[in-house]
Amino acid sequence: MQQITASIASVRELGSAYFFIEACCPHIAKHARPGHFINVRCGSVLLRRPLAIFSVDGSSIGIFFKAQGKGTSWLAQRRAGEEIDILGPLGKGLFDENNAKRVILVAGGVGLAPLYFYLKYNFHSGAKKILFYGARNANTIFFQNELIDMTDECFFVTEDGSLGEKGLVNEELRRYFLTYSPQDGDLIMTCGPNAMIKEIISFAESENIPCQVSLESYMGCGCGVCLSCVIPAENPEQAGESYFRLCTEGPVVDSKKIDKQKFFNMV
Amino acid sequence: MQQITASIASVRELGSAYFFIEACCPHIAKHARPGHFINVRCGSVLLRRPLAIFSVDGSSIGIFFKAQGKGTSWLAQRRAGEEIDILGPLGKGLFDENNAKRVILVAGGVGLAPLYFYLKYNFHSGAKKILFYGARNANTIFFQNELIDMTDECFFVTEDGSLGEKGLVNEELRRYFLTYSPQDGDLIMTCGPNAMIKEIISFAESENIPCQVSLESYMGCGCGVCLSCVIPAENPEQAGESYFRLCTEGPVVDSKKIDKQKFFNMV
Amino acid sequence: MHFSDDPRLRVDKGKLRLKNPVISASGTFGYGIEMQDIAHPEYYGAIALKGITVKPRAGNPPPRIVEVSGGIINSVGLQNDGIYRFVEEKVMPLKRYRTAIIANINGTTADDYFFITDKLNENASVDYIEINVSCPNVKEGGVAFGKNPKAVAHIVKGVRAKTNIPLMLKLTPQVTDIGEIIRAAQDNGIDIISLINTYPAIAIDINTRKPLLGNIRGGFSGPPVKPMAINLVWEARSATDLPIIGMGGISSWQDAVEFLLAGADAIAVGTWHFVEPDIAAKINEGLCNYMDKEQFSTLAEISGYTWRQYNE
Amino acid sequence: MHFSDDPRLRVDKGKLRLKNPVISASGTFGYGIEMQDIAHPEYYGAIALKGITVKPRAGNPPPRIVEVSGGIINSVGLQNDGIYRFVEEKVMPLKRYRTAIIANINGTTADDYFFITDKLNENASVDYIEINVSCPNVKEGGVAFGKNPKAVAHIVKGVRAKTNIPLMLKLTPQVTDIGEIIRAAQDNGIDIISLINTYPAIAIDINTRKPLLGNIRGGFSGPPVKPMAINLVWEARSATDLPIIGMGGISSWQDAVEFLLAGADAIAVGTWHFVEPDIAAKINEGLCNYMDKEQFSTLAEISGYTWRQYNE
Ligand SMILES: Cc1cc2nc3c(=O)[nH]c(=O)nc-3n(C[C@H](O)[C@H](O)[C@H](O)COP(=O)(O)OP(=O)(O)OC[C@H]3O[C@@H](n4cnc5c(N)ncnc54)[C@H](O)[C@@H]3O)c2cc1C
Ligand SMILES: Cc1cc2nc3c(=O)[nH]c(=O)nc-3n(C[C@H](O)[C@H](O)[C@H](O)COP(=O)(O)OP(=O)(O)OC[C@H]3O[C@@H](n4cnc5c(N)ncnc54)[C@H](O)[C@@H]3O)c2cc1C
Ligand SMILES: Cc1cc2nc3c(=O)[nH]c(=O)nc-3n(C[C@H](O)[C@H](O)[C@H](O)COP(=O)(O)O)c2cc1C
Ligand SMILES: Cc1cc2nc3c(=O)[nH]c(=O)nc-3n(C[C@H](O)[C@H](O)[C@H](O)COP(=O)(O)O)c2cc1C
Numbered sequence A, B: 001m002q003q004i005t006a007s008i009a010s011v012r013e014l015g016s017a018y019f020f021i022e023a024c025c026p027h028i029a030k031h032a033r034p035g036h037f038i039n040v041r042c043g044s045v046l047l048r049r050p051l052a053i054f055s056v057d058g059s060s061i062g063i064f065f066k067a068q069g070k071g072t073s074w075l076a077q078r079r080a081g082e083e084i085d086i087l088g089p090l091g092k093g094l095f096d097e098n099n100a101k102r103v104i105l106v107a108g109g110v111g112l113a114p115l116y117f118y119l120k121y122n123f124h125s126g127a128k129k130i131l132f133y134g135a136r137n138a139n140t141i142f143f144q145n146e147l148i149d150m151t152d153e154c155f156f157v158t159e160d161g162s163l164g165e166k167g168l169v170n171e172e173l174r175r176y177f178l179t180y181s182p183q184d185g186d187l188i189m190t191c192g193p194n195a196m197i198k199e200i201i202s203f204a205e206s207e208n209i210p211c212q213v214s215l216e217s218y219m220g221c222g223c224g225v226c227l228s229c230v231i232p233a234e235n236p237e238q239a240g241e242s243y244f245r246l247c248t249e250g251p252v253v254d255s256k257k258i259d260k261q262k263f264f265n266m267v
Numbered sequence C, D: 001m002h003f004s005d006d007p008r009l010r011v012d013k014g015k016l017r018l019k020n021p022v023i024s025a026s027g028t029f030g031y032g033i034e035m036q037d038i039a040h041p042e043y044y045g046a047i048a049l050k051g052i053t054v055k056p057r058a059g060n061p062p063p064r065i066v067e068v069s070g071g072i073i074n075s076v077g078l079q080n081d082g083i084y085r086f087v088e089e090k091v092m093p094l095k096r097y098r099t100a101i102i103a104n105i106n107g108t109t110a111d112d113y114f115f116i117t118d119k120l121n122e123n124a125s126v127d128y129i130e131i132n133v134s135c136p137n138v139k140e141g142g143v144a145f146g147k148n149p150k151a152v153a154h155i156v157k158g159v160r161a162k163t164n165i166p167l168m169l170k171l172t173p174q175v176t177d178i179g180e181i182i183r184a185a186q187d188n189g190i191d192i193i194s195l196i197n198t199y200p201a202i203a204i205d206i207n208t209r210k211p212l213l214g215n216i217r218g219g220f221s222g223p224p225v226k227p228m229a230i231n232l233v234w235e236a237r238s239a240t241d242l243p244i245i246g247m248g249g250i251s252s253w254q255d256a257v258e259f260l261l262a263g264a265d266a267i268a269v270g271t272w273h274f275v276e277p278d279i280a281a282k283i284n285e286g287l288c289n290y291m292d293k294e295q296f297s298t299l300a301e302i303s304g305y306t307w308r309q310y311n312e
């Protein structure tokens, strides 16, 4: 973990308020693994904003984000050559394909970020990779060529059908498995809006497919000291473990670790 | 009084952190008189910052200021075409030459602003105008040609002697009057740092020369509602009048109105 | 029709009856007419005038205001001309506008409050009396009364005995239990609760090593106090059914809605007048749009909405 | 030599003896070692560990933190593994660093405090015990104790009877008279006063009309609370000669100096850890430079400097 004033190498406006920024931070770039995130100071906003690492290129890392509120909007207005204050790499629970034979990745919106990194990082791994990437419409499905290149099968899903299948990404996933039933060695990795995650988890658990999910929560420190970012834990050993810290035990966790009922009530 | 989102016509960096900005605000420009000020919203700074009106040109007004802290630094970074939120014209006590025959103006640093406006506004008035303009060095004496044009006599005074006389402007004033003694119909107008003002007032009062002084104080509203900007009053009629509001009874006041002892202790 | 006159914005709870819920907080809007070019008195449901005392008061030595931590600290110290000149010079000029007038009354003794009330009652020229027992900027009385439930009970009772003009009590946030103060006032006939006044605060210049305010200590207000004020409004709502005027850090119609949801029946704007003098009009407009969007037809439905979800 | 070890920064007043005046505020720096890559434990004069209770506690439902008005509201609610696992798992790993260790202890009953103290006393592994009677995020005990001088007296007395470990009392700002609480603690053997904890606060989302925190109410901290905290340090200094640890909104060495001038003998940083994890090192460096510039040779000369100008 390092705090660094990183110089911005490039800023790309991808359209529809989505941005891609590359920043030079050799230490973070060197240690980054899929699932890791950084915590970025965003102008006069107080708390740092957590963003997944999307890619690593030499001594730079890339982030892919949507300008939502004050913090990410400030970030979106940066220019190449300016500096940003970054803390990273953060997170201990990471995407880990282990001995999976077939990895099914399900991304919703900017939830693509850590999964994209997974695909790039594990390009040469033995597992078969199938991506389901959902977004509102064709304008918000990014990096299409790269994604097709990095996967064995790649499905784009849009709510309005303007690209790929029409509908929600979780419906598409379900449909896929109706045709090609689950196999031994399947592993689902997912990141996206909570409504989507909820569906993916229920599906995975009902089909007994292991499921790694990258979650979000409000974070204070990003480093495990404030206990703000917690997620309800399934079967805690004692009261002090009823919640786990997403920043240090996640952001990627096995879906089994989450007390689903509490978590989905909460979000 | 009007609150207006004024478009910035021009920004000139004068050097040494001094700036001149022109902004389009027809109503204010129309009603502005020497001594009037505006209250400007400066980015994320909470309170508006008071600045004297320096000049009027058609439907624009000019301000002349030094980037001191957060507010004025923000202002200094504006660019032509951007907008600023202005309240003005503010102030009721103004520079008023009445029937003075000879007006002696004493300016220190940015204290030049309202006096410059006075000179411009009263260019055709009958009074003789003598300006003493002091600053740290030659780099911080601005508008020299215009000032020479607008005055009958014009003395520049710098602390390091790099332009005009060397020393403090109040010493120069005293020296002048040693040679050309006070006359009936003399009137002093002054604006500048408190240390200077103190000297000017004592001199004027000891020589029985009427003295109009433009003061500064911390302001909340600039419009008379908060009672923050007060100055100790000489001979108040009752306790409620021990202090007067600088924003509505000033910023220009007759030196006789000020409880000098209290005021100079305070600043 | 101006938004400020939209009938949906009417406040009508107990003794609090206003054409709209936006009030100017005492001490931040002078005597209501100074800024009429840009902030017309009729934008307001009511105008709370600068605090008055029996005798004229000089107020505190300047500097009286300083900007820190996103807010301001003020130590005006109740500079005013006293009750004798108040009605004629301050109230009368405002009478011709369609807005309610609130006299904010202060004392260094309980008798001061009673005396001022008598005077105000004689000519019945104000619509509400706001008993200020929360000024942090005076040496005697002020917040010392507001921190003591017995003193509050005594003052409210005495003032109540002197007048039928609806009474508000202006509370300090710097207390252990705001409910205790409210109950003491309610038991003695208060009609309306108004909160919060400023928080005692100090700022020191590390170079001169002197306090930035002439009076050392002042009262903190502006946006930073909002989350604490919302909490106190919530607590006040839990302590009483009386109408509540919520304030502290309001700078937008969204803030106003937040106070209403927490339990306020009306709101007041203080510090933000210095930033956006036309804030009252903007809040009324924002409230009307919010009511359209969220399909509220009366302000009363918004007032306490969130509080009720957890307390009924 | 690192600035944090500069001998001029030593604090040596009563029972408070630290190598430098910068402390990590409880709950904002975990158990001291999590961030050591960027914020080394040895930058600190002392580290206050996350609050502990007798039994493990789940803490409050998320969301537990929200950013509002330039500060944050948290409602962590003392999630911890309980005293039994504390010494072995939390204190021991920190022992090998040159910094003092403060255990922040909490209870829903007075006996809880006594029990924890017994355990801590047995193995004498911590340097200070901070009695937290000011947590706004627990239903029982917590701030309810800290608002009541009798409860404070009782708890301090009982804890004192159990140990010679120097005792700190962590105070809530939400009281009528902080002096009263301090005197109650001092009369019963407290060694050091530590203030402020967070202000009770609420934020409501006007679209969902729900509170932003899972627990409705939380504690407000960060830069906005500074001027109020400075005032309370000033008041604490006026009430006692005991060493004072000042905190609330510190985000720079300048803020630290301001607290010292107002009367603090040491300071703690909380929220700002989340923004600048290396803040402790920066404060120590800034303090050294300030001492050079202003020609102070000991920290004690700065502590209370401004307060003394008006009180001696
Ligand atoms: C581990 C992790 C990885 C993330 N990766 C990405 C990514 O790669 N790309 C991307 O676009 N977004 C990502 N996010 C979400 C991103 O952090 C939020 O969009 C961002 O914080 C919003 O800040 P804002 O100031 O723009 O919006 P705000 O107006 O402050 O808030 C908008 C919403 O953002 C969320 N949010 C606000 N503050 C925080 C905080 N301190 N911590 C967490 N969430 C917060 C809240 O849900 C809030 O309602 C990630 C979040 C987490 C926790
Ligand atoms: C009537 C009047 C007219 C003025 N005209 C000019 C002018 O023409 N040109 C010019 O350069 N300066 C002028 N000033 C001074 C100018 O207002 C301050 O320099 C400015 O407010 C500083 O703000 P800041 O945020 O840059 O600095 P800060 O860092 O906020 O403060 C620096 C200093 O500015 C002063 N100051 C800060 N806030 C206020 C406030 N709300 N009201 C008054 N003073 C404050 C204080 O003395 C403070 O120590 C005038 C002041 C007054 C009262
Ligand atoms: C400059 C100033 C003067 C004030 N004078 C008074 C007063 O005379 N009487 C009173 O009850 N409150 C007074 N207050 C407190 C305000 O009415 C209000 O309660 C407080 O500022 C909180 O609201 P805000 O955050 O919107 O400013 C004053 C506040 C300020 C800033
Ligand atoms: C996330 C968080 C958790 C906290 N937990 C505790 C705690 O367990 N015990 C305690 O005494 N104070 C706790 N506090 C209060 C801080 O120690 C400190 O008193 C307060 O935040 C004010 O300082 P600041 O403005 O620098 O944050 C906590 C504060 C925060 C923000």
Ligand code: FES
Pocket: A218, A219, A220, A221, A222, A223, A224, A225, A226, A227, A228, A229, A230, A245, A246, A247, A248
């Ligand atoms: S964000 Fe602080 S513990 Fe996870």
Ligand code: FES
Pocket: B218, B219, B220, B221, B222, B223, B224, B225, B226, B227, B228, B229, B230, B245, B246, B247, B248
């Ligand atoms: S600045 Fe508010 S009365 Fe003068």
